[in-house]
Structures are given as C-alpha cells and as structure tokens.
Amino acid sequence: MSDESGQRRRSAATRSRSHSVSEFDFIGRVRRLAARRSAQTPSSHSSLTHHSSLVAGIGDDAAIFRSGAKTDTVVTADLLVEDVDFRLKTCQPAALGQKALAVSLSDIAAMGARPRWALLSVGVPPKVWKTGFLDEFYEGFFRLAREHDVTLIGGDVSRTPGRVVIDSIVLGEVERGRAVMRSGARVGDQIFVTGSLGGAAAGLRLLEGASAQADEAARRSYFYGAADLVGRQTRPAPRVEWGAMLGGMRLATAMIDISDGLASDLGHLCRESRVGARVHADLLPINRLLTDDRALRRNPLARELRSKALSLATQGGEDFELLFTVRQRDVAKLPRELGGVPATWIGEIRERKFGMKIVRDEKDHTFEPRGFEHFSGRR
DSSP states (O other): OOHOOOOOOOHHHHHHHSSOOOOOHHHHHHHHHHHHHHHHSSOTTTTOOOSSSEEEETBHHHHHHHSSSSSSEEEEEEEETTTTBBBBGGHHOOOOOOOOHHHHHHHHHHOOOEEEEEEEEEEOHHOOOOTTTTHHHHHHHHHHHHHHHOEEEEEEEEEESOOOOEEEEEEEETTTTOOGGGGGGOOOEEEEEEBBBBHHHHHHHHHHTTTTSSSSHHHHTSSSSHHHEEEEEHSSSOHHHHHEEEHHTTTTEEEEEEEOOOOHHHHHHHHTTOOEEEEEESSOOOOGGSSSSHHHHTTTHHHHHHHHHHHHHHOOOOOOEEEEEEEEGGGGSSEETTTTTTEEEEEEOOOGGGEEEEEEEEEEEEOOOOOOOOOTTTT
C-alpha cells in the first residue's frame, strides 16, 4: 500500500470517528495531536525564543505563554454562532456584544489572570449589514471593555451566507507562575463557587418558551424576576475581580468557569486533576429567583422552573461563575464576598476512585453531567 493510499484511509477513518464523538472527545484528540507535534518540534523553532515560550496549551480555560521576567500572558478564544449559541430575535445586539466579550473575560478570570487586550472578528449576512446591528453590537462590547479596562487591538469584519458568527479573543496577564489551572486540585481541598447557579439556564428557558410573544417587554413581564433571569443569560457578568484575587494571592489550587454546567465543569476539573469530588446539593447557591414566592404564587412557568431548580443549577450552563478549590488551611483567607459577589462552599475534593458524587437527602448519588453539547443534540 502506498503512503498516499494509507494517508487517505487514515483521513477517512478520522472523519468517520469525528462524526460519532462528543466535542470534548474531539478536543481531546486535537490536544493529543498538538502534544505530539510539539514533542517533535525542536526547541530552536522560530516561534519559541528565550523571551516567550508556551507554558500550557490545549486543555484549560486559556493557554499560558511566558512573556517576560515577571509576567505570563494568557490567551483564550471563543466562537459564538447564531441559532446555536444565540438567537437574534431574543438577544439585543448590544447585549450580544457584551456577551461576546464576557465569555472570554470569564476564561481569563478562571486562569487567575487579569484581562488586558481583545481581538474581535464578526461575520454578518448582507441583510444584517444594512441595519444598525453592528453599531449596537460594538456599543455593548465597548461598554464591558471599559468596565474592565480592556483594549480592543484588532480583529476583522466579513460577510457570511446567512448567519452571524462571532470570534472573540482575549489576552490577559498574571504574575509569573501564578496562573491557576484545572489540574491543581488535591484530595482534601475544599470546593467553592462564586455567585449563584441556574439563573442563565432559567433565562434561556424563558426566552425559548416565550419566543412567540410580540416583543421583549412582553417576554420579560412573565413574572417577578423574569427580567433578571433573562439578563443572566443575555448579559453575563464575568467574575474578573474574583479570578484576579484568587490567582494573585495564590488561594485557588484549581479553577474553571461554569460555562457548560456545574456537573460538566467540575468533571473537567476532576479529570485534569485526577481526583474525585463530593458536592452537597443543599449547599448550592441556587439563584434566589428560582425559589421566590412572589413569582411562584402568580405564574405556572415560575413554578415549573422551581421544580427544576436543582437541575438548572447543576446541569444548566452559561452562569459564568468561577468554580475553584482551596486548601483547607487557606479557607479562612477567602473574603466572604468581592464586589458584592459571594463565594459559597459546596463540597470537597476526594480521591479519584471515589468518582463524582452529589449528596441529596443524606445519601450519595452519582453526579453525572447532562448539560449542553454541540453535537449531541442535548440541552
């Protein structure tokens, strides 16, 4: 068999396998290919100098480069696609611009770094180009950028056949050697989460369930607090200050942002750290609007959300809170809140063979992720 024929067969096999795996499996495969390529690349490669070298690549919230004697640079990239990650009819352009930056700022925060620079590329169809969409989109982007002192340094604008596509890249800085990775958790570490959980997933349910309503005001008036839940989905608030503090003070041993859902993201952290975890359901900081009696008395949709509150908090994504672990001896050093955002203890790291468990009704149950995956068709 010729080398060319063998290559064709291997390529066909790779394409076939990519159709039957999850996005996380596929990312893992790309990670292994990149690692093999890196191992085969001599250290004298032109992209690696004594001034800048790769510390960590694929497998975390962001890559880490050694960029100076005192600092490391972290860089992340996020892709948002219309009708997959957002719908124009339920998300205002300014809110979408803010979210495009927020998801990347959250990744930088999860590395214990502070965001500094951004690159933003947007592809829009001709019908959108002719509207004021991009002006409003960038207005929302710059509003959040100013809040966190982030400078836009480049990007691109192009035409797409039919849907809006957004590529957000953010670079941040952290004191050399202080970036927080997913792989640092150890048995006995305590697990914390910032803010509240389940609000963004509930907001998405509201948007999807009320899409037939005539206007946004009607959708948001469904019940008390509905507007805030929708805002958690369309205008997420990245926990930049918490991330920078946890990295700068070396309090977090491992960290990840909650984009795929608590169960999924805790699973990512445990896998990278080669540990297990035990989470207490009654300690989870479920968004208070999912249990507020003022909403529940008047609206059946609110009552439905309440019945699913635990599932929304553990399996729903896009809260963009920070999930982190802390050594037992450092727990007392954590502030109760930062910028009005609290951190809540929810469990502890266990040995790997323990697996992932959630305690409900004083019994351990397997804690399995059932959040959104792009190629599974599951939300």
